Amino acid sequence: MIIDFDHVTADDVSRHFGRRRALARISFRAGSGTILGLLGPNGAGKSTMIALLATLMRPSEGDIRYGPHTSKATGASLRRTIGILGHDLFLYPELTAHENLTFFAGLYGAAHARAAASAALEQAGLSDRADDPIASFSRGMRQRVALERALIHRPRLVLLDEPFTGLDDASAAALVARLRGLRAEGAIVILATHDLDLADGLLDSALFLRDGRMVDTVARPDALRSTYRTIMGRTGVS
Amino acid sequence: MPNWFIPIAGLCAAMFAASPFLIANADYESTMGLVQKIFYYHLPSAWIFLLSAIVCGIASARFLFRGSPRQDRLAYAAAELTVLFGAIVLVTGPLWARKAWGVWWQWDVRLTSSLMGWMVAWAYLLVRKYGGPGSDKLAAGLALFGMANVPFVYVSVNYWRTIHPATTVVPTLPVDMGMALWFSVACFLLLFVLLLRLRVHLEEQRARLDALYLSLDE
Amino acid sequence: MTFGRTAWLVLRKDLTVEVRSLEIAYTTLFFAISCVLFFAFALVKEGKAPEDGAAGILWIAIAFAGTLALGRTFERERQSETLRALLMAPAARPAIYVGKLLGIIALLSAAELVLVPLVAFLFQAPLLSHPFWLSAVLISGTVGFSAVGTLFSAMLVRARSRDVLLPVLLYPITVPVIIAGVRATAALLEPDVELSLVRFWVALLLALDVVFVTLALWTFEPLMTD
Numbered sequence: 001m002i003i004d005f006d007h008v009t010a011d012d013v014s015r016h017f018g019r020r021r022a023l024a025r026i027s028f029r030a031g032s033g034t035i036l037g038l039l040g041p042n043g044a045g046k047s048t049m050i051a052l053l054a055t056l057m058r059p060s061e062g063d064i065r066y067g068p069h070t071s072k073a074t075g076a077s078l079r080r081t082i083g084i085l086g087h088d089l090f091l092y093p094e095l096t097a098h099e100n101l102t103f104f105a106g107l108y109g110a111a112h113a114r115a116a117a118s119a120a121l122e123q124a125g126l127s128d129r130a131d132d133p134i135a136s137f138s139r140g141m142r143q144r145v146a147l148e149r150a151l152i153h154r155p156r157l158v159l160l161d162e163p164f165t166g167l168d169d170a171s172a173a174a175l176v177a178r179l180r181g182l183r184a185e186g187a188i189v190i191l192a193t194h195d196l197d198l199a200d201g202l203l204d205s206a207l208f209l210r211d212g213r214m215v216d217t218v219a220r221p222d223a224l225r226s227t228y229r230t231i232m233g234r235t236g237v238s
Numbered sequence: 239m240p241n242w243f244i245p246i247a248g249l250c251a252a253m254f255a256a257s258p259f260l261i262a263n264a265d266y267e268s269t270m271g272l273v274q275k276i277f278y279y280h281l282p283s284a285w286i287f288l289l290s291a292i293v294c295g296i297a298s299a300r301f302l303f304r305g306s307p308r309q310d311r312l313a314y315a316a317a318e319l320t321v322l323f324g325a326i327v328l329v330t331g332p333l334w335a336r337k338a339w340g341v342w343w344q345w346d347v348r349l350t351s352s353l354m355g356w357m358v359a360w361a362y363l364l365v366r367k368y369g370g371p372g373s374d375k376l377a378a379g380l381a382l383f384g385m386a387n388v389p390f391v392y393v394s395v396n397y398w399r400t401i402h403p404a405t406t407v408v409p410t411l412p413v414d415m416g417m418a419l420w421f422s423v424a425c426f427l428l429l430f431v432l433l434l435r436l437r438v439h440l441e442e443q444r445a446r447l448d449a450l451y452l453s454l455d456e
Numbered sequence: 457m458t459f460g461r462t463a464w465l466v467l468r469k470d471l472t473v474e475v476r477s478l479e480i481a482y483t484t485l486f487f488a489i490s491c492v493l494f495f496a497f498a499l500v501k502e503g504k505a506p507e508d509g510a511a512g513i514l515w516i517a518i519a520f521a522g523t524l525a526l527g528r529t530f531e532r533e534r535q536s537e538t539l540r541a542l543l544m545a546p547a548a549r550p551a552i553y554v555g556k557l558l559g560i561i562a563l564l565s566a567a568e569l570v571l572v573p574l575v576a577f578l579f580q581a582p583l584l585s586h587p588f589w590l591s592a593v594l595i596s597g598t599v600g601f602s603a604v605g606t607l608f609s610a611m612l613v614r615a616r617s618r619d620v621l622l623p624v625l626l627y628p629i630t631v632p633v634i635i636a637g638v639r640a641t642a643a644l645l646e647p648d649v650e651l652s653l654v655r656f657w658v659a660l661l662l663a664l665d666v667v668f669v670t671l672a673l674w675t676f677e678p679l680m681t682d
Contacts, residue, residue, distance in 0.1 A: 017371055019451035056540055057682040080546030090541035092532075094473045103469050107462065107545045133476075149541075302678045357628040364624055370616030372682060376625075379611055379679050383604060383629050386671050390632035390664050397656070398635050 001077045004156055005067025007031040008053065008188055013062035015048055022048045023212045025062070030188050030205075032156070035179060037199050037221075038192040039228060040209035046192035047087060049209070050161045053190060054084045066157065080109055083155035087162050089146040093135035097126060097145050100134060101152060108153035120148035125174075139166035147175065157188045164195040172198050200224040208232065239439060243432070250428040257418075257425055264418035273337040278418055280330040282426035284352065287323040290316050290430065291355055294362070295385030298378035307445060310374050313381060315437035317362040319430060324356035347396040354391050358384035459554075462547035466555025471562065473532070480528045481566060488521035488567050489574060496578055510581035511641035515597070515634055517571055518564065522601055523623055525563050529556070530609040539613055543680060550673040553606065557669075560602045568594050586644050589654050593644070596661035597637035600668055601630050607672040611679050636661045 008030050015023040023045040030036040038046045051057045052064060055071040055078065064071060071078055084090075091100050101117035110116045121127045124144040134142060143166060151158065160179075164172055179202060182189055193199055199206075201222065208215040208231050216231045261278045294316035301309035331349050332342045343349070358380065365377045474480055495513040499506055505513070533539040542552050572590070576583035583590060608625045612618040640657035643650055 016452055019448040021452050051682075054544065056543065076546045076548055078546075079544050082544065084541075084544060086537060086540065088535075088537035090538050091536055092469070092473055092538060093535070094476045095469075099472065103465065104541065106465050107542070107547075109546050153546075302675060354628055354631050361624050361628055365615075365621060368617045369612075369621060371614075373615060375679055376611050376615060379607070379675055380625055380629075382675060383607075383668070383671060386667055387629055387632065390660065390667075393660060394632040394635040394639075398639065 001074075002080075003067075003069055003074060003077050004081060005032075005069065007067060008157060008190070009063075009065045010049075010053075011063040011065065013049075013052060013059045013064060015045075015052060015057065015060050021212050023052075023059075024214075026207075026209075026214050027062075028205075028207055028214075028217065030190060032186045032188050033183055034204040035183050035189040035191060035202060037203040037206040038190065038209060039194065039196070039199070039206055039224075040215075041194060041232075043211070044209040045212040046209060047161050048212075050084065050086070050159050050190070050192050053157070053159055054082055055079065056084075080153065081156040082159065083150040083153065083157070084159040085147055085150040085161065085163055087165075089142050090149065091134045091142060091146055094133060096131045096133050097121060097137070098130040100145065101149055104149045105152045110153045116152055120152050121145075124148050140168055140171050143167055144171060144174075147178070151182070155187070158182055158190070160189070160191045160193075162193055162195075163191065164193060164198050176202055196224045196228055240435070243435060246428060247432055250425065250432055253421070253425045253428065257422055260418045260421050273334060276330050276334045278422045279426075280327060280334060281419065282423045283323050283326040283330065284348075285423065286426045286430045287320060287327050287352065287355070290320040290323055290434075291359065291385070291388075293434075294320055294359070295381050298381035298385075302375060302378045302382065310378070311438050311441035311445065312434075313378060314366060314374075314441060315434050317359050317366075317377070317381065318437060319433055320359040321356065321363060322433075323426075323430070324352060324359060327352055328356060345395075345399060347392065350395045350398075351388075351392045354395070355384065355388065358387070459548055459551045462545060462551035463554040463558065466542065466552055467558045467562075470529070470556065470559035474559075474563070480525055481563065483528070484521050484525045484563065485567050485570055487524055488517045488571055491517040491520050492571065492575060492578065500579075505579045505581075508638070508642040508645070510575050510579040510583065511638045511645060513579070514571060514575045514583075514641060515637045517575075518568060518598070518637075519601065519627070519630070519634060521567055521571075522560075522564050522598075522605060523626060525567075526560060526602075526605045526609040526626075527619060527622055529560060529563075530613050534613050539610070549677045549680060553610065553672060553676045556610065557602055557606045557672075560606050561598055564598050564602060565595070568598065581645050583641075583645065586649060586654075589651070589658070590641070590644055592658050593637060593640040593654070593661070596658055596665055597633050597640075599665045600633040600661055603665065603668040603672050604629050607676065607679070610676070632664055633661065636664070 010026050010028050013023060013026045014021070026049060028036065038049055040046055048057070052059055066074070066078060066081070069078060095103070098117050098121060101120050102113045105113035105116040118127070118130070121130050124147070126141060126144060129137070129141070134145065137145065143163065147163065163175060167175060176198065179189055179191070191199065191203070203221055203224070205217065205219045206221045206224070207217050208228065210232060215234070218227060221227050257278070261275050264275070264278070294313050297309045297313035297316060300306060301313055328349070335344060336342050362377045362380055365373050365380060369376050492513055495516065496505070499509055499513070533542070543549060545552065572583050572594070575581060605626055609622060612621055615621060636657045640654050643653045643657070
């Protein structure tokens, strides 16, 4: 079953672990061709939200819908449309960059795995290091390979958890350009970060989280850092 | 606590108080004499041990596939009672064996299989305690495997020492001892139900406390 | 993405990673050999192992080495959280389990290829006299042990105290595997081999394999989803 969708909706989503509430009643909608930012300090629940959107975790309450589909109903065919770049990079250090990408390309159902892997490496500008094991890469280079791994099956929903960590200016700019390209192709990009300067000007909408709660939602935010300070400076929920 | 709890607890206590008299009045078993009477507590404990393990297994399956927290609480309580009644079986068994046949332990098939089941129940409790978050599901998986394992453990232990299974140490029950035995079984069954309800109640209180903490956050 | 293809990709990836460094293979093998020697020193008196000692020592070494290999294999998947990436594959999640299971079976079988001659040599045990039946016993026993071990290790990847919890969970459940394996192997070492006895134990092991693998396939997805 091939499925596709043009928006993702979170409907009053909550997630708790025992008596610790990681997320409380988060609601938003992200359409295709947009970049949504999940912003907030450490421990705000951004990574949890990403994991929920990736169907790696189930919400304790509330619903996440991918167009008309729910994650429970669709399982494997839904995962084909989701790409996730986590905080840990999901790469095997003993394998080379090319081998990693070929493996994941095959696993995620990309048509010609080896060709897709080579193309991805070229896009990342790492073709000359294709046959070096990932263990020998710097953090920034690993991040770039990991991003290609997340996108190699051309997913509709792209989830990124702190993708700017460890990137130098050039790589960060390349990533921003890449995300803009994804948006132009109609992907739904949801990006969790606390790197406000890099996200500035990139986001179509921003969700501000603190202690698992949704503090505010801003459409087309600009001057992100000062907006963030203003919103986070408020006590209580607006 | 439900209305029936106190009355049933009273009844159970009364029955246990009466049981030694019934047991004393049952016929002496011909070869073993007085020591055989430990059987009246040993056998019901073994049955309740098995029942408790089955309750844990079924509740674990329902928890794993439906996610119902009630089933998880039931499974946890049943696992604890499995350890408790298993301990009673594994203490009364050797006590009886020592007096009746001169050895504490004889690798008898039922006692050994019970020991293995008891270990699995202990493992369940260890996982719940030390496994960290998500350990409720891990323990449920263990319980399922433990339940599936029962026939294999029994058969393998039975044929373990020799191709000819040793005659089981538990004799067949003479008919005229039936009354005392069923009375003891009823005692233990009531005790099991009471303890299970009590333990589940504790877990329900814990869950309620967690929910209160969570709502405090709102 | 078919089930078989996914399992095959995972297996091939595991074998590639392992062949690259051979870390788990070497350390597991060395550990198994040390185990055998340890038991030999503890149990052998005046140059003779106790009756059926060879069979017991072989299976204990397999069990201990297997536990170590399982721990190390899933530690690899924990490193960069690659297990999560595997779970994101658009295929039935049990296929991931099957791929991992086949890798573990391959690893343990490789260890057994060294352990069997070693035990036969050290204890003058005629282990190689009935190679077909010995293989049947070893394979069916290894599959049973690995089926439970792979599931439990995968379950424990994100748990606390996972190193000590794996044996705590695994050993009580795999008691029938050990009993059947040792009894069957010991029967094969007798001067007059009773094949019907060996057949009985192998049949038990095969039944156990079917039950455990089926149960693992059934419970893998709910156990892996938080």
